[in-house]
Amino acid sequence: MLRGLEIRDLLIIDKLDLTFAPGLNVLTGETGAGKSIMLDALGFVLGWRGRAELVRAGAAQGEVTAEFDLPAEHPAHAVLEELGLAADGELILRRVNTAEGRKTAWINDRRASGEVLRRLSDLLIERHGQHDDRGLLNPRGHRQLLDAFGGDETEAALTATREAWRARSRARTALAEARARVEALAAEEEFLRHAVAELDKLSPEPGEDASLDAARRMMQGAARVREDISRAYQAVSGDGADGMVTDALRWLDGAAAGLGDEMEQRLTGPLEALTRAAEALGEAEQGIAELSDALDFDPGELERTEERLFAIRGLARKHNVLPDDLAGFAEELRTRLDALDAGADTLRDLDRAAAAADAAYAHAADALTAMRRAGATRLDQAMARELAPLKMERALFRTTVEPGDAGPEGHDAVAFTVATSPGAPPGQLNKIASGGELSRFLLALKVCLTGADTTRRTLIFDEIDRGVGGATADAVGRRLQMLAQGGQVLVITHSPQVAALGAHHWRVEKRIDGEITTSTVVPLAPEDRVDELARMLAGDTVTDEARAAARALLSAQ
Numbered sequence: 001m002l003r004g005l006e007i008r009d010l011l012i013i014d015k016l017d018l019t020f021a022p023g024l025n026v027l028t029g030e031t032g033a034g035k036s037i038m039l040d041a042l043g044f045v046l047g048w049r050g051r052a053e054l055v056r057a058g059a060a061q062g063e064v065t066a067e068f069d070l071p072a073e074h075p076a077h078a079v080l081e082e083l084g085l086a087a088d089g090e091l092i093l094r095r096v097n098t099a100e101g102r103k104t105a106w107i108n109d110r111r112a113s114g115e116v117l118r119r120l121s122d123l124l125i126e127r128h129g130q131h132d133d134r135g136l137l138n139p140r141g142h143r144q145l146l147d148a149f150g151g152d153e154t155e156a157a158l159t160a161t162r163e164a165w166r167a168r169s170r171a172r173t174a175l176a177e178a179r180a181r182v183e184a185l186a187a188e189e190e191f192l193r194h195a196v197a198e199l200d201k202l203s204p205e206p207g208e209d210a211s212l213d214a215a216r217r218m219m220q221g222a223a224r225v226r227e228d229i230s231r232a233y234q235a236v237s238g239d240g241a242d243g244m245v246t247d248a249l250r251w252l253d254g255a256a257a258g259l260g261d262e263m264e265q266r267l268t269g270p271l272e273a274l275t276r277a278a279e280a281l282g283e284a285e286q287g288i289a290e291l292s293d294a295l296d297f298d299p300g301e302l303e304r305t306e307e308r309l310f311a312i313r314g315l316a317r318k319h320n321v322l323p324d325d326l327a328g329f330a331e332e333l334r335t336r337l338d339a340l341d342a343g344a345d346t347l348r349d350l351d352r353a354a355a356a357a358d359a360a361y362a363h364a365a366d367a368l369t370a371m372r373r374a375g376a377t378r379l380d381q382a383m384a385r386e387l388a389p390l391k392m393e394r395a396l397f398r399t400t401v402e403p404g405d406a407g408p409e410g411h412d413a414v415a416f417t418v419a420t421s422p423g424a425p426p427g428q429l430n431k432i433a434s435g436g437e438l439s440r441f442l443l444a445l446k447v448c449l450t451g452a453d454t455t456r457r458t459l460i461f462d463e464i465d466r467g468v469g470g471a472t473a474d475a476v477g478r479r480l481q482m483l484a485q486g487g488q489v490l491v492i493t494h495s496p497q498v499a500a501l502g503a504h505h506w507r508v509e510k511r512i513d514g515e516i517t518t519s520t521v522v523p524l525a526p527e528d529r530v531d532e533l534a535r536m537l538a539g540d541t542v543t544d545e546a547r548a549a550a551r552a553l554l555s556a557q
Contacts, residue, residue, distance in 0.1 A: 001020075001022060001068065001069045001458055001487070001488045002020050002042075002066065002067075002068055002124075002125070002458045002488060002490070003019065003020060003067045003068060003069050004017070004018060004019050004020065004065075004066070004067040005017075005018045005020070005038075005041070005042060005064070005065070005066050005067075006018075006063075006064065006065040006066075007041045007062075007063075007064050008062060008063040008064070009055060009056040009059035009060075009061065009062045009063065010037070010040075010041050010044070010054055010055070010056060010062040010063075010064060010097075011034075011037050011040065011041075011051075011054060011056060011062075011519075012034060012037065012056065012510070012517050012518050012519045013034070013037060013041070013056065013518065013519050013520070014056060014059075014518050016519075016520060016521055018506070018521055020488065020490065020504070021488075021503070021504050022484075022486075022487065022488050022503075023484045023485075023488065023489070023502075023503035023504065024480055024481050024484035024489050024491065024501060024502045024503050024504070025488070025489065025490045025491070025502060025503070025504045025505075025506070026490075026491050026492075026493055026498065026499045026501075026502030026504070026505050026506070027490070027491070027492045027493070027506045027507075027508055027521070028492075028493060028494070028499050028505070028506075028507055028508070028532055028536060029507050029508030029509060029510075030510070031494075032510065033508040033509055033510045033519060034508050034510055034519030035492045035508045036462075036492075037519055038492070038508065038521070039127070039460065039462060039492070040054070041064045042064070042066065042125070042460075044064050044095060044097065045064040045065065045066045045093050045094070045095045045105075045117070046066070046093065046117055046118070046120070046121035046124070046125060047095075047105070047114040047115070047116075047117030047118040047120075047121055048118070048121065054097050055097055055098070055099045059099065060098065060099055061096050061097060061098045061099060062096070062097045063094065063095070063096045063097075064094070064095055065092065065093065065094045066092070066093045066094075067090065067091070067092050067093075068090070068091040068092075068093070068124055069089065069090065069091075070087050070089055070090060070091045071089070072089070074123070075123050076091065076120055076123045076124060079116070079119050079120055079123065080107070080120075083107075083110075083112070083116065085107055085108055085110055086108070087108060090108075091107070091108065091120075091124075092106075092107070092108055092109075093105070093106070093107055093117065093120070094106045095117070105117055107120070123457065124457055124458065125457055125458050125460060126457045126458070126459050126460070127459075127460040127461075127462065128442050128443075128446060128459070128460065128461050128462070128464060136416070136429070136442050136445050136446065136449075137429055137442070139415050139416075139428065142399075142414045142415050142416050143372075143409065143412065143413070143414035145449055146372055146375055146376060146379065146399060146401075146414050147372070147375075147409075148449065149375055149378070149379050149448070149449055150371055150372065150374075150375035151375075153371060154368070154371045154372065154375055157364070157367050157368040157371045158368060158409060158410070160364045160367070160368075161361070161364040161365050161367075161368045161408070161409065161410050162408045162409065163364075164357070164360050164361040164363075164364040164365070165361055165406075165407065165408040166408070167357050167360065167361070168354075168357040168358060168360070168361040170357075171350070171353050171354040171356075171357035171358075172354050172357070174350055174353070174354075175347070175350040175351060175353070175354045178343075178346055178347055178350050179347060181339070181343075182339075182340065182343035182344075182346070182347060185336055185337075185339060185340040185343065186340060186343075189337075189340060192333055192336055192337045192340065193337065195319070195330075195333050196330065196333050196334050196337055198315065199315065199326065199329070199330035199333070200330065202308075202311055202312065202315060202326075204312050204315070204323065204326040204327055204330075205327060206324045206327055207324060208312065208323075208324075209309065209312055209313065209316075209323035209324060212305055212308060212309040212312070213309060215305050216302065216305050216306055216309055219301065219302040219305065220302065229288060229291060232288055236281050236284045236285050236288065237285050241281055242278065242281040242282065242285060245274055245277050245278045245281060246278060248274055249271065249274050249275065249278065252267055252270060252271055252274070253271070255267070256271075312326065361406075365406065365410045365411050365412075368409075368410045368412070369401065369410060369411070369412050372401045372410075372412055372414065373401050375399075376399035376400075376401050376414075379399050379448060379449075380397055380398055380399055382448040383397040383444055383445065383448055384397065386444035386447050386448060386479070387440070387441075387444050389475040389478075390440040390443070390444060390468075390472055390475050390476065390479075391440075391468075391471070391472045391475075392420075392437065392440055392441075392444075394420075394421055394422060395418060395419065395420050395421070395437070395441075396418065396419040396422070396426065397416070397417075397418050397441070397444075397445075398416075398417050398418070398419075398426055399414065399415075399416055399417075400413075400414065400415050400417055401413075401414055402414075402415075415428065416428075416429055416445065417429070417432075418432050418441060419432065420432060420437055429441055429442070437467075439463075439464040439465060439466055439467065439468070439476075440468065440472075440476065442464060443461070443464055443476055443479055443480070444479070446459070446483065447479050447482065447483060450483055458487070458488045458489075458490065459483060459484075459487070459488070459489045459490070460489075460490045460491075460492075461480060461489065461490070461491040461492070461493075462492050463492055463493065463494065464476070464480075464491070464493075465477070465491075465493050465494070465495040465498050466494070468495070469495065469497070470497070473495040473496075473497035473498055474497040474498075476495070476497075476498055477495070477497050477498035477499075477500070477501040478501065480498060480501065481501045484503070494536065495536075496533045496536040496537050496550065496553060497553065499529075499532070499533060499536065500529075500533055500550075500553035500554050500556075500557055501557055504523075505523070505524040505529050505532070506521045506522065506523050506524065507521070507522050507524055507528070507532050508520075508521050509521075509522060526554075529550075529554065530547055530550045530551055530554065531547070531550075532550075533549075533550035533553055533554070534546035534547045534549070534550040537549050537550060
């Protein structure tokens with residue numbers, strides 16, 4: 001509920017503090033007194049797009065502050081929580097416009113953008129008038145209004161349709177992605193089959209490149225040193241040094257037998273040294289023989305080793321991977337090939353799932369359509385009952401539910417249409433009805449839809465009673481009074497019948513002081529209300545008869 005509105009230096013308002021109350025709040029005043037400025041100011045603080053020049057002439061800036069009561073269950077709390085703002089039952093919006101055109105806004109003393117203000121505005125205020133294109137006249141919102149009128153059953157059908165749409169979207173996405181994958185794989189099928197066959201034939205193993213390279217190097221080295229090792233073996237074997245040392249030992253042993261003891265002892269050292277040399281040469285001969293055996297390989301083995309090593313490295317270069325990654329790369333290609341081979345079965349399964357999701361969505365959307373058509377019939381009947389007291393019993397209101405684009409909220413296009421006289425073709429509200437008729441259509445529609453409105457926004461009606469009077473104006477006022485029960489309605493009116501039904505009454509006045517014109521709003525006491533209603537009834541000259549008629553209007557409420 002809008003609790004207060006403070007306006008500073010805006011248009012022709014220098015300073016204005018208003019306190020509103022629950023129920024029906026009426027604002028009256030002569031034409032040009034500035035009633036529309038009130039709505040301009042409220043629209044400014046709520047982020048509505050309106051006049052470009054708002055700052056009062058001579059002022060540095062204009063400022064508007066709006067204070068709202070915010071119950072705990074109010075949907076505006078969700079927006080505030082999303083922004084990290086707290087509102088413990090009170091929401092204060094403030095917006096400043098400098099003379100240079102810069103606009104700055106605050107929500108509970110926290111800076112905010114105009115877009116955030118507009119999001120909150122949709123939850124706080126609902127404005128209706130003859131040129132209202134944000135509310136009931138906007139065809140884009142008619143389907144949502146009809147669904148709200150339909151109640152819990154329609155809401156349940158709408159929820160089921162949304163869930164079916166999400167399931168349908170997931171199924172279609174999965175099918176499309178799988179089809180794209182299969183098509184991409186099919187485009188490279190020839191490559192996959194050739195590459196997998198080539199890799200399977202070679203069957204490289206991780207680490208094989210290093211082991212083959214080491215073996216190749218060893219065999220290449222062996223070929224180069226084999227002759228030297230053979231010569232070394234000959235040099236230390238029986239035909240070489242070993243044989244010569246053995247001969248030397250035999251010769252010295254024979255010589256020792258022909259010498260005396262003294263000379264024989266002198267041969268002991270040389271004999272021992274030669275014995276050690278013979279043993280060392282034997283060890284060297286054995287080691288060289290073993291090395292020679294190790295270097296003994298089939299010359300064809302080197303050729304085969306090089307061929308496999310070069311084949312592995314060639315495949316690695318061809319596929320731009322490391323030799324040790326060839327085995328993993330082969331497995332990856334094999335997996336893609338398997339997916340291609342299984343693609344037909346996968347696509348068939350996903351296609352069946354998508355068809356089932358389509359059918360489930362169609363079933364849910366058809367059930368929602370049935371709910372909407374039933375709700376449209378009830379709404380049309382309710383509108384017929386409301387239009388009769390508003391002297392529009394010959395007018396025809398119809399809610400059309402036609403096939404539309406499929407989406408999460410069904411496949412219906414909903415529109416409110418009217419025909420103002422029997423036999424006339426129906427059309428959109430704002431294109432068929434005249435000003436006064438349009439006002440009454442909107443009021444009747446709002447009365448019918450109020451039962452479905454659980455947000456309890458403040459309702460503003462801007463001269464919605466234009467062009468009506470007498471009993472019709474009284475009927476308009478009675479419906480505004482009914483809409484205000486348990487909530488808050490602000491109405492700008494020129495109708496005394498409507499004004500007399502207000503629980504709270506303000507008069508908008510224009511004051512001229514020299515060359516300065518200002519507008520202000522005055523709360524009216526009971527006797528002041530009599531004078532204001534009398535003015536509205538009689539015009540500039542207020543007579544006793546007009547005052548009596550005004551009292552009669554007030555007493556009849």
